[in-house]
Every structure is written in structure tokens, then in C-alpha cells.
Amino acid sequence: MDKKLFKSKKGEIHFGRNCSEGFEEAGKSDVEDAISKLKKNKNKNKKFWRCNVCNDLYLGEIPPYECPTCHSIEAYVEIDEKEFRKLIGI
Helix, strand or coil: CCCCCEEEEECCEEEEECCCCEEECHHHHHHHHHHHHHHHHCCCEEEEECCCCCCCEEEECCCCCCCCCCEEEEEEEEEEEEHHHHCCCC
């Protein structure tokens, strides 16, 4: 099963096989929009995160406590934009 992009109404992005409740499927343009808003300081508290077990990605203020794909607890680590983009393929 391939990973997909998801977005929430709050502008959070998740890239993985599963997502938390409240997310819907998204596209790469949604990721670009979220990153653009982050750079314009509209969402200055959001950060890039990666699950260190399954490599799911998350863009938001606080990563999920439990990864929705591998169910690991507190497994997200902060990464930079370059790594985030590379893992998504944009």
C-alpha cells in the first residue's frame, strides 16, 4: 500500500498510509500551500515532523501522539523542510 497525502481543516498535512480522524485526501498543491503559509509566518508554530519508525510525515504544531500508520507512541522527530520535501517527492 502506497503512502498518500492528507490535510486537515486547520492546514495540517500528513503523509502516510493512514491518517488521524479529521483529515481528508490532499494533493501536492495542498502541501505547497501549507509550506508557503508557513514561510509567510502565518503558521509560525507549525513544524516538520517524521515518524522515526515508519517515516510518516506530519506538518503541524504538535505531531500525533500515536502514529496512525505504525501505532508507535511519541515516535515523531522534528526534521527540516528539505528532508520533508525529499520524502514526499516535491
